[in-house]
Amino acid sequence: MEKIESPASKIKEEFEEHLKVNNIAGIRNIAEMYYPADVAEAIKDFKIKDLILILRFLPTEDSAEIFTYLDNTVQEEIIDQYTSVEIRELFDEIFTDDVVEILEELPANIVKKILKATTPESRLDINHILNYDDDTAGSIMSVDFLILNTGQTVKEAISTIQKQKDDVENVTDFFVVDELNNLKGYVDIRTLFFSDGDSSVETIMKDRVVYAYTTTDQEEVINQFKKYGLNNLPIINSENKLVGIITVDDVIEVIDEEVTEDIHKMAGIAPIEDTYFKTSVWKMVRSRIFSLLFLMLSATITQVIITVFISIYIKASPRQADDWNPNDFVTILLAPLITVLSSTSGIAGGQSSTMLVRAISLNEVQSRDFGRVMWKELRVGLICGTIVSVTNILRMIIVYAIQFEGNLDEKILWFTISTLTVSMFLSIVVSKLIGGTLPIIAKVCKLDPAAVTTPIVTTIIDILSATAFFSIGLAFINQI
Template structure:
């Protein structure tokens, strides 16, 4: 890029254009993101060959897209929007303020404008909002030769031609066929005889996360989208699904860390916004932690009688919290991947009970050796701590396994039932077990 910048500074725009044309559009977008001088970014963008400018634009960062749209002429805006795939255009427009959307739409032709408005009316995160209409459709009466000729004529500006979609006169989706099969079949074969009639499709209103799961389950590279009458209205391609998986994973990680989800990059999010995203859950967890304090106050007589018991509270609470977090993380991931269903709650309890019994016995045994033989803690106190540790681990793992499934059944994101919340619940349970065990064994 340094060479290209030098050529531009020397006003050798034709040479710079030729150098840019040799590069991959993704690499050009990445290079533009590294340039701090916004005016230079616009200069470079303007000299890009027209046939790759829209592709580069689709990979650029949102802030740069906005600056370019505000810096170029209406005619240039129209060229970009008309050359972009519809799904990329919609993704960009969804992030813009209303006045910017109006500016862009007024520079598009009537047909494109109608299509974009239709896409913008689909619910957010639905299959309809992420699909594209750039696909190849075929008639079932066509021969293979006619189908291939049709693809040659119409497939140039389509997002993918790997899979073609067979429709009837009412646009009802009847089958799919791969370009590979078309090439290998006899040219006189009829499409309806060789098309695949058993295929996976989604409705325009299906959630994008459901669509992503279908891609993973069936190893798809594209999927047709139909309306309620099974009319073909668009397709979703794997590149959009990768973005969705990335978004969903980021959202789950943020929720598991007790933060409000945000799609903004960390370094580009204001300090105030980052604080807002975190403060709500911190307040909830802080207030819920008062229950732990109340439990300690309730058993104050136990602590005063055997002061050494207080020394083992952090270890019990930390171990219980960690045990619960391990289980919840695995269950949340299993639910997200579709490996675990809500109906599997009894299987999960059985599995976590078995794991917790094994881990609880090992942890309690090792802890007993450490306390009684190495630290010379009295036998009764060592037994009290180890019994409490065992039951805390068992309870923590079962609770960590059940809560995400309960959240799923209640139609709440299971990621909410993650480390911070489960740790708070397990802390309270650990203290109750500990002090109750101490009162019984130590006869306090």
């Protein structure tokens, strides 16, 4: 199956040519020829002065739509340099639910500048949505929608639609309310235009309407869209008043977020709201470290089980303890630890590969980002490796203190602890690098990163961690 390539690179070249000669007409023609999402992708890496110049050359309606597709860091720079008038004109063209989504990702000083520049009516609508809890229908609904009244005729309803068509997000299905704003039904555009102009809207509307409350969980909203095949869902408050709608576009965004969250959780990653490159190294470490520590500590159970059975085998062996040399004891001590190492390094690599596969599928990471990903995963690996290794030293001291009844004077025990600790640190760092870069390599080779990454990452990490572990152990044995 051939992949449709984004025209972003072509758009970028055309913009650069027109910018050199300040060809306003040419820039406007480009913006009209391509989708706003593609234009945003093409200009996102421009110098901020050139990017702002392009937006200023375009009609406000076009620049506003392109603005919504830009990264939050770019949006922040634009707002920082825009005048109050430009900000007000820009945000007047953006639907309120999209404005709220933008504001939630920007720093407080930029949000303050935006709210100060917007009209009182816009601020009221924005604050109305912001008051709802995250992950509820109220937090993602749009208040820019058109309502019809039960007392209107079809002719009056069509006139209302024609007047307000540019100010609302949806012009295919219309919800009908009574004089008290109670939701009564809905009517689609086709029914309206093929009905008699003097008929009452109430007589042609469908009164069996699916709805949700402002406090309904987002996942339940998604289920309603799936179950009933909806394009739009009306949202009512506790008094059954119509206060907003959720469109299928809004639901697609929520589905992406929910799927990403579930995928991350399965890989032992705490939910992260930002994209891969917007997430700081420390935030990424915090999202991964607890699963790593939990798995390492829980692997102690496997270590103890193997140790117990090794002791049983030794007792059943015809060889006497006096016949054992130090190397034999080191081998016996090392054997149970390989499971701790392989499981910990395995999940470390799995976390990185899962996050990168998902980021690639959402177009957050491109092939050209190989170096940036390596640098980020290296730093995450170094920090995670240090934390896990230090914790492992404490864990091993406790385990051996119990196993050998507090006698930790034997040099062999400390060689064993050192072997696992050094191996674990190196394995976690390497696992993060492999897990982070292999999905990109798979994409470059035109392979499906999701299909090939997991088995290859697991195999490579197992081989490297086992080799490193026993090689370091061998080096320590030679020092005894």
